Amino acid sequence: xxxxxxxxxxxxxxxxxxxxxxxxxxxxxxxxxxxxxxxxxxxxxxxxxxxxxxxxxxxxxxxxxxxxxxxxxxxxxxxxxxxxxxxxxxxxxxxxxxxxxxxxxxxxxx
Amino acid sequence: xxxxxxxxxxxxxxxxxxxxxxxxxxxxxxxxxxxxxxxxxxxxxxxxxxxxxxxxxxxxxxxxxxxxxxxxxxxxxxxxxxxxxxxxxxxxxxxxxxxxxxxxxxxxxxxxxxxxxx
Numbered sequence: 316x317x318x319x320x321x322x323x324x325x326x327x328x329x330x331x332x333x334x335x336x337x338x339x340x341x342x343x344x345x346x347x348x349x350x351x352x353x354x355x356x357x358x359x360x361x362x363x364x365x366x367x368x369x370x371x372x373x374x375x376x377x378x379x380x381x382x383x384x385x386x387x388x389x390x391x392x393x394x395x396x397x398x399x400x401x402x403x404x405x406x407x408x409x410x411x412x413x414x415x416x417x418x419x420x421x422x423x424x425x
Numbered sequence: 426x427x428x429x430x431x432x433x434x435x436x437x438x439x440x441x442x443x444x445x446x447x448x449x450x451x452x453x454x455x456x457x458x459x460x461x462x463x464x465x466x467x468x469x470x471x472x473x474x475x476x477x478x479x480x481x482x483x484x485x486x487x488x489x490x491x492x493x494x495x496x497x498x499x500x501x502x503x504x505x506x507x508x509x510x511x512x513x514x515x516x517x518x519x520x521x522x523x524x525x526x527x528x529x530x531x532x533x534x535x536x537x538x539x540x541x542x543x
Contacts, residue, residue, distance in 0.1 A: 351532075361533070
């Protein structure tokens with residue numbers, strides 16, 4: 316399984332765009348990249364998943380370069396409620412061997 | 426609004442006691458995951474079921490933990506005997522996979538069971 320590396324923490328201000336980068340140098344051909352968000356005292360919540368190039372939904376965008384050795388989660392115009400831990404996961408087709416790393420603790424300030 | 430439910434939400438027990446945690450996956454989902462979360466270890470995958478069959482439980486201490494799916498609407502995680510080091514939040518998640526090699530696009534997590542073993 317590909318190991319992921321993310322920054323431990325990030326700070327931002329309301330209204331800013333936040334980009335969280337995840338490194339996964341050993342990503343395999345059939346691996347997908349998935350991001351989850353976790354608030355205190357809650358289970359993680361799926362944000363976005365992609366395989367290559369760019370994926371966008373109503374919450375975030377995911378940018379994946381051609382070599383797929385990294386990915387960037389982009390949160391547009393964050394608010395205080397986006398303060399959470401964000402996990403980057405890389406997993407094979409079937410996705411059951413899910414490994415959540417330490418995640419990135421994002422703190423949004425007013 | 427379909428959700429994964431878990432019971433109990435909180436459990437305090439004494440060392441040596443049996444603990445049973447229950448999970449009701451979202452109706453129609455064919456995959457169930459059990460995770461444990463602690464400050465030190467983060468989120469750890471304990472077991473994974475597809476169509477009620479256990480596919481992977483390598484993350485689970487075999488001597489005291491057991492996971493089952495008696496039916497499609499119920500997954501259980503048992504600890505017997507419990508130890509203080511088992512204190513953690515236990516999450517259940519469910520998802521939907523299409524085909525033998527399908528990707529679990531999204532796991533839906535329950536609210537967790539906070540277990541304290543004294």
